[in-house]
Amino acid sequence: MAEKIQLFNTLTRQVEEFVPYVPGQVGLYTCGPTVYSYAHIGNMRSYIFADTLRRSLKYFGYKLNHVMNITDVGHLTNDSDDGDDKLEASAKKEGIDAWKVADKYTEAFFRHAQKLNIQRPDVVCKATDYIQEQIAMVLALEKKGYTYKTSDGVYFDTQKFPDYPKLGRLDIDGLKGGERVDLGEKRSKTDFALWKFSDPKEQRQMEWPSPWGTGFPGWHIECSAMSVKFLGEQFDIHTGGVDHIPIHHTNEVAQTECATGKKPFVKYWMHGEFLVIEEGEKMSKSLGNVLTVDTLEENGLAPLGYRVLVLQSHYRKQLKFSYDTLVGAVKAYERLTQAATRIKKEAGNASVVGPLSAKGQTAKAAFDASMANDLNTPQALATLFGVLEDTEIGAPEKLRLLNTMDSVLGLDLFNAQLVAETVPVELLKMLDDRNAARAAKDWAEADRLRKAILDRGYDILDATGTSSLKRRL
Numbered sequence: 001m002a003e004k005i006q007l008f009n010t011l012t013r014q015v016e017e018f019v020p021y022v023p024g025q026v027g028l029y030t031c032g033p034t035v036y037s038y039a040h041i042g043n044m045r046s047y048i049f050a051d052t053l054r055r056s057l058k059y060f061g062y063k064l065n066h067v068m069n070i071t072d073v074g075h076l077t078n079d080s081d082d083g084d085d086k087l088e089a090s091a092k093k094e095g096i097d098a099w100k101v102a103d104k105y106t107e108a109f110f111r112h113a114q115k116l117n118i119q120r121p122d123v124v125c126k127a128t129d130y131i132q133e134q135i136a137m138v139l140a141l142e143k144k145g146y147t148y149k150t151s152d153g154v155y156f157d158t159q160k161f162p163d164y165p166k167l168g169r170l171d172i173d174g175l176k177g178g179e180r181v182d183l184g185e186k187r188s189k190t191d192f193a194l195w196k197f198s199d200p201k202e203q204r205q206m207e208w209p210s211p212w213g214t215g216f217p218g219w220h221i222e223c224s225a226m227s228v229k230f231l232g233e234q235f236d237i238h239t240g241g242v243d244h245i246p247i248h249h250t251n252e253v254a255q256t257e258c259a260t261g262k263k264p265f266v267k268y269w270m271h272g273e274f275l276v277i278e279e280g281e282k283m284s285k286s287l288g289n290v291l292t293v294d295t296l297e298e299n300g301l302a303p304l305g306y307r308v309l310v311l312q313s314h315y316r317k318q319l320k321f322s323y324d325t326l327v328g329a330v331k332a333y334e335r336l337t338q339a340a341t342r343i344k345k346e347a348g349n350a351s352v353v354g355p356l357s358a359k360g361q362t363a364k365a366a367f368d369a370s371m372a373n374d375l376n377t378p379q380a381l382a383t384l385f386g387v388l389e390d391t392e393i394g395a396p397e398k399l400r401l402l403n404t405m406d407s408v409l410g411l412d413l414f415n416a417q418l419v420a421e422t423v424p425v426e427l428l429k430m431l432d433d434r435n436a437a438r439a440a441k442d443w444a445e446a447d448r449l450r451k452a453i454l455d456r457g458y459d460i461l462d463a464t465g466t467s468s469l470k471r472r473l
Contacts, residue, residue: 005060005372007237008316010245010269011167015374018268020236026062027235028054029227029266030121031244034071035105036086040290041306042275042282042321043241044116048307048410049272049315049375050239051118055408056371067230068121072102072128073206074196075219079247081153081193082184085216091205098205102128112293115303117410123230127222131208134217134225138194138210140259150185153196154212159188161254167269168246192251193218220251224259233260234267242271243282275319296326304411305330311377311409337416339388340406343398344414350396360397363387367405380409427456431469434460 008015020026030050033039054066077083091098110120127134138154141147146161147154158164165172172190183189197215198207207214227235233256240249249269256265274282293303309329313319356364363383370379384405387398406413434449453460458469 005056006374007268007270008374009267010271011264011266013169016268018236020062021234021267024061024063026057026064026237027231028057028064028066028237028239029223029231029235030066030068031223031238031240031248032068032070032124033105033109034075034086035102035109036075036090037105038290038292038294039105039109039112040292041296042290044112044118044293044306045275045310045319046239046241046272047113047118048116048310051410052311052315052375052377052408053237053239053270054119054121055410056375059408060372064122065231066121067123067125067227069223069226070102070106070124070126071219071222072106072126073098074127074217074222080184081155081186081196081218085204085206088205102126112303115293115297116307117304117412119410125226125230127217127226128206130222130226130229131217133229134221135195135208135210137221137225137228137255137259138217141194141255144258146255146258147194148187149212151197152185153193153215153218155186155191156194156251156255156258157187158190158192158254161258163257163263164190164250164254167253168250170246170250192220192247194221194255220248221255223248224252224256224265228256228260233262234265236266237268237270238266239270239272242273245269245271272315273318275321277321301326301330302333302416304416305333307411308333308336308381311381311411314378315375333411333416336384336388336411337413340402340413341416343388343395343402346395347399348396350399354396354400356400357393357397359390359393360401363390363393363401364404367408371408377409380405384409424456427453427458427469431460 005018006015007018028050030047033043050068054064057064073085073087075086077086077089085098087098087101090101094101096104106126113120138147141156142154146157148157149155164170170190195210195212195215195217197213198204204216207216227238238249238252253265257263276282293306296303296306306326306329309321309326310319312329363386367380367383370376370383373379384402387393387401387405390398393401402413430449430453434446434453437443437446437449450460453469460469
């Protein structure tokens with residue numbers, strides 16, 4: 001019998017005891033990336049959250065079927081069902097076809113996920129592989145009278161679904177046309193595209209024949225069609241970022257429940273908060289303030305140090321990002337890995353399984369309680385550090401506890417690959433020359449070299465008797 005855990009359900013806005021449809025089994029769906037560009041570390045926070053949930057469910061004894069989509073078509077550049085498809089726009093910008101764009105950034109996403117020790121879902125499904133399933137769901141909605149056609153596509157009529165505002169707690173009357181969407185031919189400001197017609201004046205790379213004409217699916221329909229295909233018409237948990245609540249996930253609920261006639265479509269909706277910088281601004285590709293996993297490594301920062309930073313904050317709280325907090329988390333990760341290596345050596349050939357002392361049992365119970373309490377990773381991390389510092393717990397027992405806790409937190413403590421920052425030799429020479437110029441009071445030359453170093457993307461850190469370079473993120 002799987003242990004029970006408590007999870008916050010966006011649908012009810014309450015922490016609830018998790019009770020799956022089938023005892024001991026969980027159907028889990030995660031909204032995956034739109035692969036038109038590199039995922040930034042704010043995006044990756046959502047996948048660390050989903051991975052922590054996945055690991056926790058398995059740890060507590062549930063049999064899991066985890067499905068994640070790859071959006072490689074249909075996600076437009078805004079929420080008003082107009083603008084360019086993000087894949088098509090990226091293809092034009094990069095001068096390669098849209099299929100190659102999708103392949104390029106899908107590979108990059110999973111490469112970055114692997115560096116963050118995010119486990120691959122059991123099923124990864126691309127939207128372009130399931131066009132017929134999406135068409136079938138639109139046909140089902142059409143047959144039941146939930147759709148209408150305009151000159152540019154087939155739309156869902158939200159006025160025919162009274163529960164439409166429920167997940168997002170939307171004030172429909174308060175929404176003004178033009179604030180959320182440009183109405184155009186829509187009957188209501190909340191109506192959304194199920195199938196878009198190709199513009200006959202433009203040549204699209206991704207388009208398919210359909211009962212309504214050549215075109216491509218809207219963004220929302222893919223998640224409904226593929227989650228139903230792999231998890232059934234009703235399943236347990238759906239995850240994503242908080243930005244999905246008012247539109248994408250609200251639309252998923254509407255179209256799926258109307259197509260299948262089953263309520264609820266998803267029993268527990270779970271959402272991760274933003275990573276924010278400078279006065280609450282979220283990290284966003286459109287704002288241009290993005291950092292990727294590659295950026296971290298280029299700056300000598302271990303990606304799993306970022307995972308520590310994410311786990312130090314509860315998934316439902318905004319994570320305020322700064323270089324200093326990231327460096328602090330990387331240092332914490334290095335301390336953890338060094339301690340794990342030392343403990344493993346001290347434990348020798350001790351088994352990673354076996355009984356725990358009273359102290360060990362107390363620590364494990366505290367860890368379990370933290371993770372069962374809506375994935376309270378900050379408390380769980382504190383318990384892990386407490387085990388490392390406890391002089392009354394021997395190395396073999398610490399080894400067992402660390403293996404157990406690490407299986408949930410996903411820090412890969414016993415296989416650490418730390419990233420060493422290397423500053424180009426010519427920049428180190430410029431720093432030496434700049435310091436020599438300062439010593440000689442040649443301020444003009446010192447300023448010239450300082451500017452040259454800054455232009456190369458490095459900051460100069462001057463301390464008493466020494467200077468060093470730090471690459472700017």
